[in-house]
Amino acid sequence: MVKAMKYLGIKITLNRVKIADFQDILCNVTDKLNAWSKKSLSLGGKLVLIDSSLLSMPIFLVTHSIVPKRLLFELEKLCRSFLWHKKDESKGMHYVAWKEICKPRCYGGLGVHSPLDRIGALRSKLAWNFIQKPQSLLHRVMAARYGNDVMNGVHRKINSTAWKILVDGGKCLKMAVRWSIGKGDKVNVLNDTWILDRCLNRWPTFIDCNALDGVYVQQFILSNGLWDYKKLQNFFHPDLVHLISQVHIVFEGEDHLELMKKCSGKTVSALVYEQILINRFNMEDMDFFPWLQKLKLKKKVEVFWWRLWKAAIPTNLFLKNRNIASDDSCPRGCNECESYEHIMVHCKHMTEVIAKMVEWGIPIPVYNSLDSCLQGLKSIAQEKSGIAQIYCNIVYHSWKN
Numbered sequence: 001m002v003k004a005m006k007y008l009g010i011k012i013t014l015n016r017v018k019i020a021d022f023q024d025i026l027c028n029v030t031d032k033l034n035a036w037s038k039k040s041l042s043l044g045g046k047l048v049l050i051d052s053s054l055l056s057m058p059i060f061l062v063t064h065s066i067v068p069k070r071l072l073f074e075l076e077k078l079c080r081s082f083l084w085h086k087k088d089e090s091k092g093m094h095y096v097a098w099k100e101i102c103k104p105r106c107y108g109g110l111g112v113h114s115p116l117d118r119i120g121a122l123r124s125k126l127a128w129n130f131i132q133k134p135q136s137l138l139h140r141v142m143a144a145r146y147g148n149d150v151m152n153g154v155h156r157k158i159n160s161t162a163w164k165i166l167v168d169g170g171k172c173l174k175m176a177v178r179w180s181i182g183k184g185d186k187v188n189v190l191n192d193t194w195i196l197d198r199c200l201n202r203w204p205t206f207i208d209c210n211a212l213d214g215v216y217v218q219q220f221i222l223s224n225g226l227w228d229y230k231k232l233q234n235f236f237h238p239d240l241v242h243l244i245s246q247v248h249i250v251f252e253g254e255d256h257l258e259l260m261k262k263c264s265g266k267t268v269s270a271l272v273y274e275q276i277l278i279n280r281f282n283m284e285d286m287d288f289f290p291w292l293q294k295l296k297l298k299k300k301v302e303v304f305w306w307r308l309w310k311a312a313i314p315t316n317l318f319l320k321n322r323n324i325a326s327d328d329s330c331p332r333g334c335n336e337c338e339s340y341e342h343i344m345v346h347c348k349h350m351t352e353v354i355a356k357m358v359e360w361g362i363p364i365p366v367y368n369s370l371d372s373c374l375q376g377l378k379s380i381a382q383e384k385s386g387i388a389q390i391y392c393n394i395v396y397h398s399w400k401n
């Protein structure tokens, strides 16, 4: 009897998969890291390598098999230490939390794709395929054994890996799809999404929950394919009845699922991932980063400014406040305390460069405080992006030297 085999790179086994089964991928990652750590890379460069190469390695495996979460934690840990530890492999301080770095750019992070966050989104495309192709062999086999409701299925008692993956994907897929109403016999009033973009259960609203429990949409549709307003008014608030009246009914058609955002040009996985992120993060203090992104700086300069925004650059004042250094004056001999304001606005090193450039006829602005600097850069980032770019580069290089 065969107890385990590999098919298209995926290990299929009768036993539970262990971390040891995925040793290859950890070996690959450490090999790459060993090669890269010999080079001297900037933080921005390392981030590019991590995002484009390391973190995409387990994507295929994560989508098609149950990978132990601990393996992914391990992988991210390797990435983190590669990012912050020094070249001689001594430990370095982690200035910004990994979670912040993994936040998407529109929410103020650096947009690194953590595989842990993407598991559900990646699998949702399999669930979507399963729903869209009822004639496929997989669908028929699975439906006969476990039923075909992947979006509300539970997999506690079922051992099938394939079913677990489908249900996991279906759970996330729910966020990006909506029922189009036909006969209404498949759509549960409370649990399924059929009005706007969420199901009534997740909506604080005025409905008669007890009476609607287990009721299907069919009961509110008349035999001529129109809404039964009398009945609707008994259960729903007038505003909601108005909303429901706008839901289109396909007369005598079957209920079917559709994507909420059609023609967006994105894959199902991308749409679901977007929804997951929207549910997780809220717009924070986002005044700073958008204009910085528009400048299209070099990655290392952009990451430097991003760290300035996160207050995570080890200036001497920063180190003194943490009892790591005893002297907080600027190491370039300005006889001033090296604060963020100093390196962005006052440092002799950069003001000299700016003065020289102004002499040559390049109108680089001079600011006198941190706030005016940020406000000023923000306002010129639109029209005179070249000037703002030069300013950002000067600050970066004078700090580097």
Ligand SMILES: [Zn+2]
Pocket: 330, 331, 332, 333, 334, 342, 346, 347, 348, 349
């Ligand atoms: Zn200085």
